[in-house]
Amino acid sequence: MKINENVSLKDLNTFGVEAKTKYYSEISNLLDIEALFEWKSKNNLPALLLGGGSNLLFKNDFDGMIAKVCLMGKDIAKEDDEAVYVSAAAGENWHDFVRWTIDQGFAGLENLSLIPGSVGAAPIQNIGAYGVELSNTLHSLQAVNLETADILEFDKELCQFGYRESFFKSQALDKLLITSVTFRLPKKPEWHINYAGLREALAGEVLTADVISQAVISERQRKLPNPSQIGNAGSFFKNPVMKVTDFETLKSDHEGLPGFPQTHNDEVKTSAGWLIDQCGWKGHRVGDAGVSDKHALVLVNHGNATGSELWQVAEDIIASVEGKFGVTLEPEPRVIK
Ligand SMILES: Cc1cc2nc3c(=O)[nH]c(=O)nc-3n(C[C@H](O)[C@H](O)[C@H](O)COP(=O)(O)OP(=O)(O)OC[C@H]3O[C@@H](n4cnc5c(N)ncnc54)[C@H](O)[C@@H]3O)c2cc1C
Incomplete structure (x- = not known):
């Protein structure tokens, strides 16, 4: 397993966020897996497995090993x-x-x-x-x-x-x-x-x-912005799932609130995109960090936004949806602090 140092992650995450990893390797076979296992047992540093980087937000540089899984077949x-x-x-x-x-x-x-x-x-x-x-x-x-x-x-x-x-x-x-x-x-x-x-x-x-x-x-x-044209990680928030009774109460105050009954009969999933849209976030932009004008659920990097700037937009959205609807949104991608 070849280990490179101080590698840029910009092309390895679909947000296109610039961050560096201290160590980087690629896992292409069983020997590489063994080498990663040994590296982990000798080094007291985190190791993060990477696929296409389409469900990750790097807020900072990564002080450990990023191992991209390249097993094929x-x-x-x-x-x-x-x-x-x-x-x-x-x-x-x-x-x-x-x-x-x-x-x-x-x-x-x-x-x-x-x-x-x-x-x-x-x-x-x-x-x-x-x-x-x-x-x-x-x-x-x-x-x-x-x-x-x-x-x-x-x-x-x-x-x-x-x-x-x-x-x-x-x-x-x-x-x-x-x-x-x-x-x-x-x-x-x-x-x-x-x-x-x-x-x-x-x-x-x-x-x-x-x-x-x-x-x-x-x-x-x-419907969705293409990450090769504008950095994003797809839906940034999960659709909230709530008890039917809570949903009905919320709906009586907010006409048009979408609801999708779940297999557990007493639960309903509502649309995070609808809640965010109602708070006026679609197309919002601060510097290069923003919300897609196509889809309120998708945070976008217009060019050089940092992970922290994108996360700030996410936190502001969470606070505003909580303030208007009393619903706490949860991020869908993994946020690496
Ligand atoms: C435009 C766009 C649209 C999207 N649409 C959808 C959608 O419709 N539905 C949906 O569910 N998701 C969607 N996503 C999110 C994303 O595509 C998925 O979550 C996808 O499975 C992430 O794959 P990845 O290889 O990029 O994972 P990464 O982002 O590289 O990693 C995600 C997590 O998986 C772990 N991981 C990666 N590989 C391995 C492995 N081999 N073993 C163990 N852990 C591993 C990582 O450590 C990390 O925690 C979308 C993303 C984008 C950018």
Whole structure:
């Protein structure tokens, strides 16, 4: 494992924020994982695993090791009468992997098209879009414990998935390196097209995974700023989930408040974007840090914003939404202090 020192992270995070890491390495094989394990046991410094850097905000320089996971490979692991099982190594690009499954004639991941980042990071926050989450199709994953060097296998239940949550995020962050993920893709596909925007775009179409994927791609390109043109990390806040009774009280004071009933019948998810928009934040800008004029949920770096400047905008949004609605927003990306 080659270790570089004082490496700029600007091109390694989709916010395009300038920050330096003291040490930087790339993990391309098992020997590199062993070397990282040894480095960690000898150095009393933090080690952060990096994928595509699309769900991170670096507030400061990083005084430790950033290890970019570059493990590559994908294949059809097995097949039975009902499903195919496809596996991908953690460093594979998520969208390329989704497109590969569709090109093979498999369905199940089409709604998750064009989400940036790597396969290995996808289970961390149980990525989701257009009414589908990774947990719908995840079968199992492999990880290495960076404290014991044990190789571990997690089935879906062990992953403890929730809304933008998992065991890996809540209990094992930086301790487990996810090396590969396996998905179970049913041979009899179930389409999920009831999401606003998607249903209209697909009206009258013969549904296939490819057709749905193309519609999702168009919708995302229309709605979300492209990180290669303007730095961002997608939705900066989670949609708040609350008790039905609290939602009804809030709605009686704020007409038009959107609500989406959750599988737990007594809970409703509301729209963080709507709350932020009502506080007048869309298009707001202080220096180079701001809020997208396309989508109130997306913080943007217009050029040279620092992580602290972006975080200040986030804190101001949290305070104003709390003041107007009494709802505390939680950031979705990981903020590295
Ligand atoms: C324009 C845009 C749109 C987005 N849209 C969505 C969306 O629709 N839905 C959604 O859920 N997310 C969305 N995101 C967020 C992001 O794409 C996902 O969270 C993605 O899974 C992050 O992948 P990454 O490889 O970039 O992870 P990184 O940002 O590099 O890392 C995220 C976390 O995962 C950890 N990590 C990375 N790799 C590994 C590994 N191999 N093993 C263990 N830990 C690891 C990191 O340490 C970090 O804590 C969007 C982001 C952008 C920029």
